[in-house]
Amino acid sequence: MKRNVRLFAVVACALFAFMFMGAEKARKPAPPKGEPIKAKIGVISIITGQGAAYGEAITNGIKLARDEVNAKGEVLIDLKIEDSSGKQEQALAAAQKLINSEKVVAIIGPTLSNEMFAAGPEANASGVPIMGTSTTAKGIPQIGKFVFRNALPESQAIPAAVGQAVKKYNIKKVALLYGNDDAFTKSGFDTMKEVAEKLKLDIVTIQTFQKGQADYKAQLTKIASLKPDAVFCSALYNEGGVILAQARKMGLKVPFVGGNGFNSPQVIEIAKEAAEGLIVATPWFGEKSDPQVKAFVSKYEKAYGKKPDQFAAQAYDAFYIMTNALRAAGAADRAKLRDSLAATKNFQGVLGKFSFDAERDVVMAPNVLIVKGGKFTIFN
Template sequence: MQSNKRRLIVLLLSLSLALLILAGCSTGGGAPKDAAVEIKIGVVATLSGGGADYGVSIKQGLETAQDKINAAGGINGRKISLIIEDSHGDKDEAIKAVQKLINEDRVLAIIGPTNSGEMFAAGPVADKAGVVIMGTSNTAKGIGEIGPYVFRNSLPEDSVIPVTVRKAKEKLGFTRVALLYSANNDWAVSSAKTFEKALQEQGVAIVETQTFTDGDTNFQAQLTRVAAAKPEALAVSALYKESALLLIQARRQGLNLPVMGGNGFNDPELMRIAGEAAEGALVGSPWFAGKADPAVQAFVAEYQKRYNTAPNQFAAQAYDALGIMAEALKAEGAAGDRAKFRDALAAIKDYQGVTGKFSFDQNGNPLMDAMVLQVVNGAYREVK
């Protein structure tokens, strides 16, 4: 009997030792050190529902970058594995997805969510857990300031819209503008406030302001009030679907005015839905698919080959986001420790991506330049 007890004790001690050894193979809240293990990066994107085209573009941009990085040997021989979750554009779903990726999948870091409102909800969850979360399409003010583990490589609207307004005014000479925006979308509200400030600084009067909500399809009442105010141009902050329908209805009501858009205009779906109604629309962006740069054209060609369409801004920013993370992963210990990865990411300077030269400021926000694009014959063209 004593012999059996001793054997049982030895067995239990052996099992405990084995578990301790396995536990010792990971640090930084579950990020594995084993060089044979893939580096897991979580992704939260709007892949269904309103605004799904943004999320699908982000997913495709990430997968294009993932294949390029892995084909080149990955990170010191370790491949990057993307674990993708659909948030459906919902804040609560984004929080659930982030929690799953952190606690169940034990990812090293997270890319996404798609919308700024989702990031304001889910970003604090990742930050509290000490897991890097990096937005590729969040443009509202205050994203990087959520916490030290929250980053983005998408230019905030307060860095883009002033450039759009200044160039648009120089080109078109307007002094009276009507502002229309989605009032239940955090990003659109932030964008509208930025438009207000930028227009004021350029000496342009806002003669009418009208709001609507995501999912609206009829803008006749708002446009009737806008027409009565006799503006010389329109400023619109909404997702591509609502923006496209608004443009169609504005043209039908005879409001054939110059239009400036926020980040929602940075998607070819705007032109596909609106058709000729989108002609002449202006939008600021760090991305231009027609840029005469070998890296840009190589990415455009690869993306076109894979998906039979040109990459939009959201695909390009996602592509660069994984490239930026891959660069940070090269730092000693960064691939196996969440805190070390965070510090390596924050230290990124002058990364040359397809959207331009990129660095982070002290709050994890991007430092890079924007250009202004105009829809001409159904395609974006740079405004010089």
């Protein structure tokens, strides 16, 4: 009897293994024309665990760009996608694997800033260009001269949103609200505070909350009692939507300026009409009339059955920036690729015009959006 049970377990495991083997089949690249540059590019992304939604958008964006670029035939890219499951040690191991076992010419990713702080120094020491598409924290490109990013840092997005809102609504007194246990919302808050101080706004109160909190009435009551002209709020969309809903219900009608975390249709879904008047700055705006943006959105929707978000768009552009640089370098060589990548100027992507500054950080103009009639529109 016992032997039978064991036998069953072994067979079950074997079956599972076979099922998974067939799961991912590599897509065949298009036939080459002339003398294409062949290169292996590594991707480190969150495929399992918390944050897998970001990783999925990123890998989708990259795969779409890969298919387009390979179809043109000037460069042929072999993608090696590795999972980091959102953990820095996994990201480091994945980077080591891509650099040393797969011998990739460059790496796109990892997804989180924390992961980049572990994987970046390793890639830099090994002389492999690495580009984060969603790593917005301070100090990422400063890791070393092989480390790039095309994610617009909060330190550029937030001042744009705050500046325009202050001008339009003549804001003098502000209240700040942020999630203090998350690196992303925390660094967004730091920027908000800095900007508010620079504009000589009167900060009447600073309130904090934690990830996953459901009731914000204590913080909002305090804010409402001080009668600010606006609230600057650094939160991710799931908390942000709830905050907005509760604030409006309490009669706090002043404009809300959000960080990049608010830039998600989910916020409107959660907060409904309470989201009206929310102002955010974002590198990505999918409703633009630009033909390039329209083409990308429709292709993405056709391939994956949903609209691309900011992460997909950033990853899509990142792949183009990488392959353009590869073409300019003329060979799949890590050092040459780094130099031509650093020389990227005025790249026209779906996010708009993009350049690297002298420190390999992002130069681009963010879009400032406001929620009007249940959707994001350009703010002016």
